[in-house]
Structures are given as structure tokens and as C-alpha cells.
Amino acid sequence: MSVSFTLTSQTEISCDIPIDLAKARHPQYGRYLDELEPGQVFEHPRGFTFTATNMLGFARTFMQANPLYLNRQYACDIGFPDLLASPQMVFNVTLSLGVQNDSEKAIANLGYYQVQFTRPVYPGDTLRAFTKVLERKDRGPDKPGITLIRTVGINQDDAVVLQYDRKIMVGWRGERSPTTPAPKTTMAFPSDDIALVELPLTGNNIVTGLGGPNTYFEDFTPGDIIVHANGRTITEEHMALTYGVGNSHPLHFDRVFSSALSGKMSGEPIVYGGLIFAWLDGLASRDVSEHAVWELGFSEGYHTQPAFAGDTVGALSRVLAVEDMPGIDGYGVVTLQLVGVKNISAAEALEQHGADLFLKEDAKRAAGKDKITDKIFEIERRLLVMRRSC
């Protein structure tokens, strides 16, 4: 079937249509606390088509060193059928797909939990996302509440590629108009409780000059602290990058909105946290993940201070564990703590703050310590890393 029609000259009509202010409406997106009910499922609009170039571009922008995301020839030699989207891109896109519905009214992003990558994303894949409300915690009528949500990203074959939980702080709707209804869901909430991952790896760990010589599984020992040399100055580019991954929260790109806020969010647009995490991961990558063949997951991720255009971010990693992966010869699991700082070099931050840099910020009060204002992020992550020989 096709539709055909003839275009005709367009005549100006605005002056003939009476202007009636009573007919104004103000569509609002996101959800207020009163609008969230445990058990609700939302299907998120738009979707996102991945291409070789937007994958390469994301990896380059965020300074990834793992050739899996930069070099198609290498990805194929390892066993994958094509380039891989970096886990950071899959995470940023999936989270952002949910923002218009889940968090465009959120006051703060409190934490990431149980982020699990279950399938590779290749050029040509299209992702869409669903969210289920798991909990809503009221803290009284005069305080914003906290909601725990689970989001799942699926590809064009309805197979889950990512799932994660997230806590966000949201205010009450009160007298304000309700937000725009969510699209109706067209399928059951996808879930992958078993989370079986299958990777087409050849097992012939190739020795090339494309990864460094000292970032194999054998090069990590629990307790190692790795101070990443370079920082990255974040520019106003962050506003375009936020929309580039599909995140529609005005806090990140609308100075009129940001300036009208009160408190510590007031003023310049705040850098979307997913971008910060991606830069920190990238800054660390040539020291820790050049030979990672899979990002198993993240958890306990907290943005402990906001960042703004002009800030320079730096990163440190600490090796928490190295383990064999049962039944799998050529690779092992490395668990790392990743910490981000701003406007101080990573080396200088370690010099100044010592062991406290790796103490979780929300544990500081109980330990009788002050929060570290130079510190912007902390998370634990698990990587499947190539062994030197197999």
C-alpha cells in the first residue's frame, strides 16, 4: 500500500484563527511521587538505533581504550561478529530512554544497583526500554520521597541486553497538574531472571599490539590502587551529549530551568551523571579494561557531588578481587572500585585524602569523618578479563 497526494501552495492562516488563551495546555513529563505505584510498568518512547559510527563516536568521546569498541578488525578477531557497543553507551542510552517517563521530574539520582549486561549490542540493533516501579518510600508530605525502579533494555528481537535498578528522589505533585500519561505497554515487562550470557569468543586470545602488555588478568592483585594519569575537562558539550543519548531532563541543558531552581542545583546546567561515569570509565580504561571482553556489571554507584561545564574530572581504581570464572579457561573476573574526583589530579587527590578516598561517602558520618568535596563518584564494577596465555 502507499499513500499519495499533491502538495498545494500553503496560504497563511494564523491571522484568521482567534487567539484564545483559555485553550493553553502545558504538557509535563516525568512522574511525581503521587503518580508512581509499585508494580506499574512503563514502556518508554522513541527507542534508539545503534550504528557502527555512533558506537565508535561514543567510545572515542568518552576516551575508551579497549579496542573492542574502536576497531572492527580486532572485535572480529576476538570472535564477535562485528564491533561492540561499549557497555557505557548501552547503559547511558537505556537509562536515558526512560528519563521522559521515569525521572524528568526527579530531584536527584540517588544510586545505580545491579546493573547487568546480558547480550552484546551490534551495529544496526535498535533498543527500547521498559521500567517497573519496585518501591515507593514516602518520607512525609513535606519531603520528597524515594522510589526504586527497575529498567530493562531490549533489542529488536525482544531479547534483554541490560537490566538495572535505580533509586531516585521525587517530589509530591501537590496542586500541580498531572503529568502526561505514559504510553500503554504492548508486552509484559521483560525480565531475564537467570541472566545467562553467551559470548561468541574464540578462546584464542590473540596477542597483538592493540592492547597494552600489562592489563591482562594476571596483572591485577587485590588491593592494587591504580592512579590514572590523565583528566578530562568537561565543556558545554555535555548539553548536546545528554540529548545525544536521549536524556530529556532539562536540568542538563536548559539554563532558564536551572537558574530558576533553588538550592545547590541552581545555576548552570548540571552534567548528566551517566556522562560523568562514562568519562571516568574511559580515563581508567587503558590501565584496567583494555583486555576486558565483557563488563559483567556495576553496583553501588553514587554521584556524590554534581559537576558542571568547566570542571576537570579524574579517576582512580582499586582492585577488590580477582577470581576464576568456573568452567572458563581463558578469562578471569576482576572486581574494581572506581572513584572519580574533580578539579584536582587523581594523584594529588590520593596524596591529600589517602585511604578516605576509597571509603564510601555515605559511610563517612558513621566513621566520624567529613565527606570529600573533591570526590564526585564511586562504584563497584566487575569485568571479564583475558588471561595472558591460554
Add this chain to the structure above:
Amino acid sequence: MSVSFTLTSQTEISCDIPIDLAKARHPQYGRYLDELEPGQVFEHPRGFTFTATNMLGFARTFMQANPLYLNRQYACDIGFPDLLASPQMVFNVTLSLGVQNDSEKAIANLGYYQVQFTRPVYPGDTLRAFTKVLERKDRGPDKPGITLIRTVGINQDDAVVLQYDRKIMVGWRGERSPTTPAPKTTMAFPSDDIALVELPLTGNNIVTGLGGPNTYFEDFTPGDIIVHANGRTITEEHMALTYGVGNSHPLHFDRVFSSALSGKMSGEPIVYGGLIFAWLDGLASRDVSEHAVWELGFSEGYHTQPAFAGDTVGALSRVLAVEDMPGIDGYGVVTLQLVGVKNISAAEALEQHGADLFLKEDAKRAAGKDKITDKIFEIERRLLVMRRSC
């Protein structure tokens, strides 16, 4: 046939070639008023190859919400063979292809008229453009004149994808050197007087969560005023975006040029108007065009104030008409007025200026009213929008 040769060591020779300032030439582009004659046809240089990624990238940068431009799977489900280039990208690229010849000497862009989209642009298509001078209005020897031009964009099969008229203000050449001659035209000026559009739509309007639930044809009523919630702060990114679509006017990216001007264009580079329009369209899209399957056209488009890096733009739409499209069941035509504001939220602008916001700026004087300095743009647009059920 092939050409082969051997590269030899390159010996420095600049010091042996006498420097003769008399041999300096200063190629200039664009046309002065004296150089434009009604009936002239120009073939524009370069051309522009569209790819899935530059199409997706444009749609994301300018905040498009319609999944047709963001999600290949959705575009195919609707009936198109692939992703579509957004109309804003086709318009921006076609206009920009003509700038080096048509308007690189223009003082101001006065208006867009009868912009008509006649064929989809898909990944892999290459566009080029032609312009015909329709009118030249002299306003005396001491004043810049006004020219009306028609530009047509064609694809690699010489089929017209876009045509539009544009009025620009241009100064006299006077004592200055002539501009660089235009390339010779290699074919007759393409025109599509009938402007028949054929779209491969399936007519099975799919219900998905990928578009919102309340932007179907039935959701629009003449007179509705829709205040779009978010704004977008424009950064210095605009300079690269201008060249990204192929626009070569130095007013938009050359601060040495801008600073040397006198009057209200003097100072910082001005944001190319096509980009402003694209952002306003994007800001409006989740409220008005998520379910549009075709942009029929624009007309009476005016940039009423310039914008600069640092400005935050916002948008409002007013529904002017909703009409059936004869012989076509599943879709209807929605005509909208789109208004842009800057450095004020759309809601606040409506609060402050009321009905005057939708009164055309060039009608203000006759109505005994002042121009609204917060207002930056106005246009009428016609969309072919999916019905909820068919």
C-alpha cells in the same frame, strides 16, 4: 583505467620562489545585488551524502521525538524501507548547499516561503541543489536590496526532494571586486510544479509505546495553544553545526568577521537560523509531531531576533487547523503556528505577552503594538498525522 606514480622525497622550495605581493588575489563568494539577475540559475557545489548515522545524529542533536528519525525498526514497521532523514535536516542541508553562491554576501535572511518536501531522503542518498533568482528589488543606490530566490534539492536520481523560496537582503557590490563565478549548470533547473508525494505507508497504524498516547490526529483542536515544557541552551557548538550542514557564511563561525561588522550583527557569531528552527521544532516534537508521518511544508517563516551562544530557546505551538486529507483514511492534516522565544521559559513568555505572542511581528506596527524582543521566530507548518485508529 588507473593512474599510478611514485612518490619522491619532497624538497623544500618556498625560499626559492620570489614573493610578489602584486600576485595576490582575494576570492570572494556569494553574490552582491548587482550580480543577481532574475532568471539566473545556479548549480551549487559539493553536495551532501546522507548516512543513517548523520541522520540519527542530527535528529538527536535537535531533540526530535518522532521515532521515524530515531528508530530504524519503527520506520520499517510504518512502511518506509529505512530510517528517514528528518525534514529539518533536509531543509538545513539544502539551504546550506546554496549559501556559498546565494547568500554568503547576504546581510539578512528575511523569510522562508512555500517550503515543500516532495520525497523521502534515506541513508545513502546524496543531495545537490540548484537556485533560480526569481526577483530583485532595488531600494535605491544607498540601500541594500531584496532578492527572492527559489532553491530545489535533488537526490542522486535527479528527483526533487525539497523546494522552497527565500527572501534575502543583499548589498550593492559598488567598488568591490566581483565574486567568484558560479559553476556552470549541467542541467535545466529542476522543478516539480505538481509536487506529487508518494509515501510507502502500510496504513496499518501500529500501536506501540514508541510514540506518546496523546499526539494522534484526534488530539488536536483548532485554537489549542501548547506550551512546550523544556528549553535548550545553545552553546558554541552552533559554529561547528553550521559547517556540519554545509553553511559557509562567516557570520556564523568567524569572530574576526563578526567583530568587524557594525550594527546589531556586530560582535559574537550569530546562530544560523536553520539551527534555531530545528531546535524549536525539536522542543515541540513530543507534544505535536511524534505521530507525524510527513512534514507537508512550512511557510511565512521569520527570524525576528538573532540568537547567540549562551541563549536558551523555548517553543510554543498553536493549532490553526485540522483537516481530512481527501482519499486518505488513516491520516489527517494538522496546521500549526510555531513560535520561538529566548531567555525566558515558554510558559513565562505566554504569561507576560499573552495573545500578542502569536501575532506576527511584522503586523505589530499596524496594530499599534511593540515588537516582542523575547520572541525569536515564527512560522506556519503543516503535518500529516496518524489517526489513533484506522
Add this chain to the structure above:
Amino acid sequence: MSVSFTLTSQTEISCDIPIDLAKARHPQYGRYLDELEPGQVFEHPRGFTFTATNMLGFARTFMQANPLYLNRQYACDIGFPDLLASPQMVFNVTLSLGVQNDSEKAIANLGYYQVQFTRPVYPGDTLRAFTKVLERKDRGPDKPGITLIRTVGINQDDAVVLQYDRKIMVGWRGERSPTTPAPKTTMAFPSDDIALVELPLTGNNIVTGLGGPNTYFEDFTPGDIIVHANGRTITEEHMALTYGVGNSHPLHFDRVFSSALSGKMSGEPIVYGGLIFAWLDGLASRDVSEHAVWELGFSEGYHTQPAFAGDTVGALSRVLAVEDMPGIDGYGVVTLQLVGVKNISAAEALEQHGADLFLKEDAKRAAGKDKITDKIFEIERRLLVMRRSC
């Protein structure tokens, strides 16, 4: 073969792992002077996959006018099987692939020599790079030394696409820790001593409107000085663009690093020189290289002043020679001197500095002249340019 495993819930463990500052390490990249030995060969990490879109994007960002890099249809009509990567992109990427090993500790980039392009790069190609240390010049223990290196870029078939020499100034390691070892080389240093270039040109020089009418071989005469009309204001975009081509030197994107330096590099991040060269080449392109079918090479390239975000760059070209290419009918060789200026228009720079603008900066002292602080770059380049008729 494939690898499969089940993802399990991730338990927080950082608080259980003792924090031992003695286990901190600080991986450093680049080489100090003491670490460079003539004859050493380095294989560079990562590699870079070219796609139609990142090639088009690079050409657009740097304002290329040659349709070979912008228009797939034109490239195919000329005889190439697909779009070409612009020489500037091939040069920028290959140089950047080597930075982490060769020059991340460099104090200054002193010059480019014998840059030769030996094969086209097409969409889908993946490049990697090797460097050989040719010379190390010590200037005493209290002074940085100078090293001459040769870098070669090869494609996925191990065929050389680019080779060039570069001089860099590097400090002694002294008491500092050694830098991270380079990856082992997996093949002999690739070299193309004969440098035979084969191009699949049809020889039927097509006449289209896609290039201008006056940039054919016949339009150039030795001694011509061509003042390019437009400039380009460089914004903070340069930081992302630097990493976009894979350059990891913190001088270009880490303000904490830059601010801690002393001397004229201290303060804001300096624009990576390869980007400057690419913009100057782009600004010149519509006047000199629209009909170039091959960039034969560059030599004697010097960045004579640094540039920063906010600077506006402009360009001038001088024709040094026009020569037949023996055995090749339809094309001739044009040798040009390209000069860059900043924060002054090219026309004004010629007005102010006259012939001195084309005198090499390092020859100024011997000639009893001052250096020109407005001048930022100079190089000689050789192009294979289409004849008007053949």
C-alpha cells in the same frame, strides 16, 4: 566456540578490602628521552575503524570543500569505489594513534616532514600504526632533547596508507618512574620505500557543478598568493575532537594538567596542532583543492604559535610550482605554501606583514627580522589536480 555464564547478584565488597596506600601505582605513558633508542620499533595500541559517517563528519567539521570527501556519488563518478577519507583525517588519526607511546611526554611538536599518502582509505577500513625511532639528539643533561621518529599507518591488509617523519622535544626522565612498556611488536616495521601510488581514476574528468569553475590545474600560476576569505573561531570543541582522533596528550583536554605547567604552555589546554592544520587546509580548500584527486604529501610543517579555544584562525596559500606528472595526462602537480594566522583576517595579515608572512619563521633571525606573532603555522604541500579538459 563460545563462552557462557550466569550473572549473579553483585554484592558490595569494597568495605571488606583493606585500603593499603603502599599498593598504589601510577602508570605513565609516552617516553622520556632516556627511554628512546634509535632503531626501536613500537606497535601502537587501539587502531581506528573508518566509516562513511566519521569520514564525512571529519571533512565537514574541518570545512573541506572537495566533494571527494563529502559526496559519495561524485567520488564514484571520478573512479573511486566509495567515498575517500580526507588526507587530513588519515594524517590526524595516524599521528594520534602514536601519541600514547611516542609523544604523551613530549614538551613540543617541532615539525612534520615527508608526509606521504600512499593508498586511499575507504569506509570500513581499519588503520593501525607503527613508529621507529630514527634519531635522538641530546642537548645536555639540563635540557630537553630532540628525537626524530618515523610513523607508518597501515590498513587491515597490512598495506601502508601513510608514512611521515616528525621531530619532537622530550625531557629526561631523571628520578621519575619509567613509563609503561610498549606493546611487543608482532611484525617487522612496515615500510614503503618505493611509495608507489595507484589510483582507480577513470581519467574522464567530469564537468559538474560540484567543484568550482576556477580551481583546475590551469588556474594556478607560480607566485600566486591566494587570500582565503573566511576564518574559523575554534571553540572548546577542540578537546573532544582531540580524543575523537585518538590523541591522548593531556595538554589538549586536561585543564588541571595544563594549569600546573610553567611557561607558555601553562593555562588553558592548547589546541592539538593536527586540528589547526586541518582547519587551515579546509579554509583554503574551496580556493585551491576542490579538484585535487590526491594529496601527494606535506613537508616542512611548523606550528609557530599555539592556539587556544576562542582563537579565530585564517589561511593564505602561495603557489610554489605547477608541473606535469610524467605519463599522466589529465592531472598536474601543484605545490603550495600554506600559512595560518590567528585573530586577524588573512587579508589584514597580508596587509600588515606583506612578504614576511611567507618567509619561514626559523629563517627570520638570520634575515634580521622579528617573528610574526599573528602567524601560527606554515607548511609546503603537493596536490595532484585535475586539468580542465582532457
